[in-house]
Amino acid sequence: MPQTTIIMNAGAMQRALTRMAHEIAESNESGADVVLIGIQRGGVLVAQRLAKIVSEIWKNAVPTGTLDVGMHRDDLAAHAAPPMHPTVIPFDVADKTVILVDDVLFSGRTTRAALDALNDFGRPKRIQLAVLVDRGHRELPIKADFVGKNVPTSLSEKVIVRFREEDETDEVVIEKT
Amino acid sequence: MTWHRKHLLDIESLSASEIMTVLDTARAFKAVGTRAIKKVPALRGKTVVNLFVEPSTRTRISFELAEQRLSADIINFSAEASSLKKGETLKDTARNLEALNADMIVMRHSASGAPHFLARFLRASVVNAGDGAHEHPTQALLDTFTVLEKKGKVAGLNVTILGDILYSRVARSNIWALTKLGAKVTLCGPSTLVPRVFEEMGCRVTYDVEEAIREADIINLLRIQHERQRKTMFPGIGEYASLFGLSKARLARTKPDALIMHPGPINRGVEIDSEIADCGRSVILDQVTNGLAVRMAVLFLLNGGKGPQEIAI
Incomplete structure (x- = not known):
């Protein structure tokens, strides 16, 4: 039986997202072609939540997209092929500020794959990274620009992010096996 | 998955x-x-x-x-x-x-x-x-993908495979894929090329082409595989075209939304009328993509x- 600890409840998650949205709004100019792209699957809902709050702050809609990085992973030969989810980028990324969004930042390899995948769609002016949870253990020189919560973890632990759209509630838990 | x-x-x-x-x-x-x-x-x-x-x-x-x-x-x-x-x-x-x-x-x-x-x-x-x-197998997968894309489902659809079934690997793979996903498969063609034994794969065999295509949602036409034939199996090109070819007259008696598929290469004027191959109901080039x-x-x-x-x- 795995032992689980809640590290963010619904309220804490909402506060973290609100703060991240304000930081995004502060460090970028309103209307300056900012778009949010969620990395499949966990980053998609985080991107939508952030976009909603940033849109309210700026009083104009921030476009969002989704990006599947399965075809760009560097560990394809080591595992069974990952399931594919839709990549939907309904705008031109050229000369935009793209904020890549993921739920958990861990080794950094997903982010690296996302940077490669995004490259196939054009040349953004700038790419920033927003993550709800940074759990450490980076294997690549990658650092997030916007972080909801830093959570020190051990490698044997699993960080699980749940969303009310898919599960019963918003929460982040650590599972010890 | x-x-x-x-x-x-x-x-x-x-x-x-x-x-x-x-x-x-x-x-x-x-x-x-x-x-x-x-x-x-x-x-x-x-x-x-x-x-x-x-x-x-x-x-x-x-x-x-x-x-x-x-x-x-x-x-x-x-x-x-x-x-x-x-x-x-x-x-x-x-x-x-x-x-x-x-x-x-x-x-x-x-x-x-x-x-x-x-x-x-x-x-x-x-x-x-x-x-x-x-x-x-990849032909059956792309055919099934095309059916799913165009019709939104596979289960419950009537799929008629018309032509040289006996020598066709495309037919065998398609029968497996379609029946596994719940489609109803009908096979039709000259009796020498569509033996009854295919009923054991879970499909229906008929030699009446009008009946085979009347209720079909998908009509998959197969090329006559001259390279695998013995002469005795096959009546002749002209006879095949008139008995089993998909003509405009025959197409008019199908469901208005029935789609035409063909794994290629097509023999215009044999298994399919030239005009039909290029009409809006043909998804032959979608199959290639x-x-x-x-x-x-x-x-x-x-x-x-x-x-x-x-x-x-």
Whole structure:
């Protein structure tokens, strides 16, 4: 039986997202072609939540997209092929500020794959990274620009992010096996 | 929905959920084909051999482009220009290719079971690109993908396969794929080429073409495989065209939304009227586009295959 600890409840998650949205709004100019792209699957809902709050702050809609990085992973030969989810980028990324969004930042390899995948769609002016949870253990020189919560973890632990759209509630838990 | 196979040898041994995994993956790869940069690095550093012992143009080109779009290195090997002509056995040819550290072998052969034979002793993944009259799994997957894309479902649809069934690997693979996904399959053609024994695969056999196409949602026309025929099996081109060819008059008596499919190459004026091949209900060119996406998906899935087959073999 795995032992689980809640590290963010619904309220804490909402506060973290609100703060991240304000930081995004502060460090970028309103209307300056900012778009949010969620990395499949966990980053998609985080991107939508952030976009909603940033849109309210700026009083104009921030476009969002989704990006599947399965075809760009560097560990394809080591595992069974990952399931594919839709990549939907309904705008031109050229000369935009793209904020890549993921739920958990861990080794950094997903982010690296996302940077490669995004490259196939054009040349953004700038790419920033927003993550709800940074759990450490980076294997690549990658650092997030916007972080909801830093959570020190051990490698044997699993960080699980749940969303009310898919599960019963918003929460982040650590599972010890 | 995970994929644990090392080889794609036939549809018969796949489950419905494995077929759906390929089709879902293919949808993502079809989207890649619409981007400005149509290439992804999924098979970078992998070597794929296209071993086409039986001549093929469209399947080989489709596989080759799929491999290129996945960034694989490619060796093309055709029977005419190879050592098979000089008396080398298939096994030795394959071993030689493996000695070059090939990761995957895509194989077309006139003998049924040839890819299964290779898969027994090679470390590389084997993809069956058509073996004799046995199976042509990627064709069935792309046909099923096209049906799903155009009709939104496969289960419950009436699919009529019309033509040379006996010698057709496309028909066999399609029957397996469609029946596994719940479609109702009807086979029709000259009685010499559509034996009743196919009823054991779970489909209906009829020799009345009007009845076969009346309720069909999909009409899949097959080419008469002259290269595999004995003369006695077949009445003659003109007789076939008038008895079983899809003419405008026959098309008028089908459901208005019935779609026309054909694996190609088409023989205009034989199994299909020239005008019908180009009409709005023909999805023949969609099949070609989808073939590329499906083959990318298959190669992508096999690359990561760390399944029981690999351990068993």
